Amino acid sequence: MAVRHLLAAASLLAVTACVTTNEVTGRSQFITIPASEDAALGLEAMQEVKKTAPVLETGVMAERVSRIGKRIAAISDAPELPWEFVVIDEPVLNAWALPGGKVAVYAKMVESFDDSELAAVLGHEIAHAVLRHGAEQMSRAQVQNMILAGAGAAVAAGTDNETAQLAVGLGALAAQGFVALPHSRDMELEADDVGTVYMARAGFDPHAAVKLWQKMKTLKDAGGQPTFLSTHPSDDNRIKRLQAKMPEYMKEFRGP
Numbered sequence: 001m002a003v004r005h006l007l008a009a010a011s012l013l014a015v016t017a018c019v020t021t022n023e024v025t026g027r028s029q030f031i032t033i034p035a036s037e038d039a040a041l042g043l044e045a046m047q048e049v050k051k052t053a054p055v056l057e058t059g060v061m062a063e064r065v066s067r068i069g070k071r072i073a074a075i076s077d078a079p080e081l082p083w084e085f086v087v088i089d090e091p092v093l094n095a096w097a098l099p100g101g102k103v104a105v106y107a108k109m110v111e112s113f114d115d116s117e118l119a120a121v122l123g124h125e126i127a128h129a130v131l132r133h134g135a136e137q138m139s140r141a142q143v144q145n146m147i148l149a150g151a152g153a154a155v156a157a158g159t160d161n162e163t164a165q166l167a168v169g170l171g172a173l174a175a176q177g178f179v180a181l182p183h184s185r186d187m188e189l190e191a192d193d194v195g196t197v198y199m200a201r202a203g204f205d206p207h208a209a210v211k212l213w214q215k216m217k218t219l220k221d222a223g224g225q226p227t228f229l230s231t232h233p234s235d236d237n238r239i240k241r242l243q244a245k246m247p248e249y250m251k252e253f254r255g256p
């Protein structure tokens with residue numbers, strides 16, 4: 001019982017200490033990782049990725065992704081992050097962003113889309129990093145671990161070993177977790193919105209975001225590639241939403 005109370009108190013403390021209001025979206029976010037640690041976490045995770053995946057940092061594809069990415073990152077709400085854009089040389093329709101502005105796009109994605117469509121992909125990923133969705137997702141997983149530890153403690157009638165499980169947190173969650181954890185539906189839609197505004201501000205016609213998702217649908221149907229940006233908001237939903245908000249996005253577009 002004592003353990004359960006301790007866990008409840010610790011959870012409550014964590015929750016009250018970590019809810020912050022996102023300056024870009026105004027949304028309240030539960031994040032246990034201080035923003036000052038994002039860059040170090042992202043760097044560490046990217047170094048892990050480079051050990052295990054065929055990462056391209058030079059060459060035509062990598063330079064193209066880096067050029068478009070840096071142009072968008074520069075007008076984002078966090079131009080000061082240590083942005084890095086790489087290509088992973090695998091025939092996959094996928095892309096991801098780590099905390100602190102480390103972004104990867106897979107080769108099939110780079111080959112399938114023109115610059116404006118790639119700008120939609122990169123705008124979306126840059127938005128994830130700026131809005132700290134990776135850290136938010138990690139924090140949610142951390143709480144789930146605490147709840148699981150709490151349930152275990154209740155069952156085991158509480159020895160000090162169970163309280164030790166409170167320490168389960170960042171240490172136990174590998175750096176690659178940032179890549180593996182899917183974003184929630186809300187985060188995806190938020191990244192679509194903010195990302196499309198960013199691409200428009202950087203001089204890419206936001207209509208390309210609609211084209212991207214239409215092409216993605218065709219490519220997925222043809223190649224059985226369901227991975228990119230998780231499946232929860234369906235492509236049709238995304239397309240409809242982007243089309244409905246196009247007048248707002250166009251207000252941000254000043255031409256290339």
Ligand SMILES: [Zn+2]
Pocket residue numbers: 124128183187188191229
């Ligand atoms: Zn996403």
